Amino acid sequence: MFDRDIWQEIFNTLKKNKLRTFLTGFSVGWAIFILVMLLASVNGMQNGFTGQFNDDATNSIFVRPGTTAKAHAGFEAGRRIQFKNDDIDYIKQSFPDDIEYISARYYTNTSAKYQSETGSYRVQAVHPDHQVIEKTIVTNGRYINEADLINKAKVAVIGRKVAEDLFKNEDPLGKFVEFNNLPFKVIGVFIDEGDDNAERVIYAPVSTYQRIYGNTNYISQILLTYNPTYDLTQALEFSGKLEDLMKRRHKIAPDDQSGLFVWNYAEAFDDISSFSAVLRAIGIGVGFLILIAGIVGIGNIMVFTIKERTKEIGVRKALGARPRQIVNLVLLESIFITTLSGFIGLMFAWIILAAIGPNIETPAFSNPNVSASTVITATIVLIVAGVMAGLIPAIKAANVKPIVALSDK
């Protein structure tokens, strides 16, 4: 196959018909260009979606208690589940290798007062790990630390909007603000990229609020992140195990859907992935349809070329060329044109994407690009396309009767 004579012949026919080669090649190059651009756009959309969700750590799991719907282990249905501090310790001990960060959340509302300014805000009493899980960005001061937790310190990290409402232009750091008439020291201000409401929140140590509210050890919710190297299957497997364990611990029937809720972000990504898979399939479908037009074009031209070369093929057969050798020659020529022009289309798409891709940064669409797998797929597609385009002409060529070459008088 890789012998010099065959290539010499291919180059010769291409060279003799430069315009024709260009025109046919163009159709395939164009098809591949569109195919790659479509796939890159799907990638861009996927990147956009992923970016949207990046506000929270993508490897996070939320565990929320509910009310049982089924009687189980001697308990009646309709029992409210309450998480406590030891639930966190229990999870930590049960999955020492899986868990990266873990934090409780204790929800409440408070009316805050600083001098003459007042406002009502959501309070989330949390562990220090919460900062990483929620990706909270502290612009001034610091976040809650272990010492605050142990000392049950009355300290607060307030959102940018809270700071604006209560402190106006004053620097809130170190100031005391009254939450339900109890003085809390502001130790930090945070921003959140989500929305304004997310900045109308106050963070405080979970232990402090548990003491204020009747010295309980209740918590409203558990947040955690798992080992970030886990892929989707491992992540889902882990959250499944976590759910089973928590249900057993709280004596909830394994098939009870409302006893507690484990919300794994990976599931959302699973949905997005299937959504972009559909988009990608559409992109590939459209690209292929265009490619077929290109293939038909090449096939058409090849049939014409074979007709022109009937005599030459006849002579070759008279000299002892086997039908297979003729077929190979035609197929190789077809594959060569499609692959070469396809690669040119691919290169063009690549250059354009490399030049403008990184500059595109919108919520729903960012950094469209082609992956190595796209390139490999495109190459395989091109070779297959070349074979398809060359098939009919090759069969036609193989059927040329050498008699034709002789009867030329």
Next chain:
Amino acid sequence: MIEIKDLHKSYQMGSNSLHVLKGINFKAEAGELVAIMGSSGSGKSTLLNILGMLDGADSGEYTLDGVPIKDLSETKAAQYRNKFLGFIFQSFNLINYKSALENVALPLYYQGVPRKERQEKALQYLERVGLKEWATHLPSELSGGQKQRVAIARAMAAEPKVLLADEPTGALDSTTSYEVMDLIQKINDEGNTILVVTHEEDIAHMCKRIVHLKDGVIVEDKKVNQVRAEQYV
């Protein structure tokens, strides 16, 4: 070398059947130089096609160098053609983008001879037809006579048992025709079997035997005193 017994061939022309060869019996020994003559429509080209395994006979036997030629697949026919036969055409049929050397090397390529070896061999044959210094030229740079000599070198390169020449001088002027016939005679002198289809009397008389075809049958088969072409060159 060649043996044909009661060969029949007809072509379907619409609803009519055209009986072209009506029972040909013919035998050629090794080293013969036979002219096949006849007017157009006499069946000489059909006979040559069948001899060249480019077409099959309807009935009859054809044996080439002891090998029965019957019901060949395309691939088998190609192999036999390559091994047994060398073709010389009226219109030369050189491949126009290949140099003289590459044209001569082509049958060797289909025999699977390695590139270097087939180029050496092709050059030897070009030398034998006196065109060694034209090896790198394209057919378009050669005269008609030179082209036919390249074609003859190509036909001989695969060292076939029989050379089949279909009107080898049909497209040449008389001087060049004699040059080509001189070459054919010399190749024959070396012991090669050659069949020449022609309708020119003088060319036919440069062979050693003349077979006359008329309406699909051999009407005359005679040995002649060979006229050497050398004297006209």
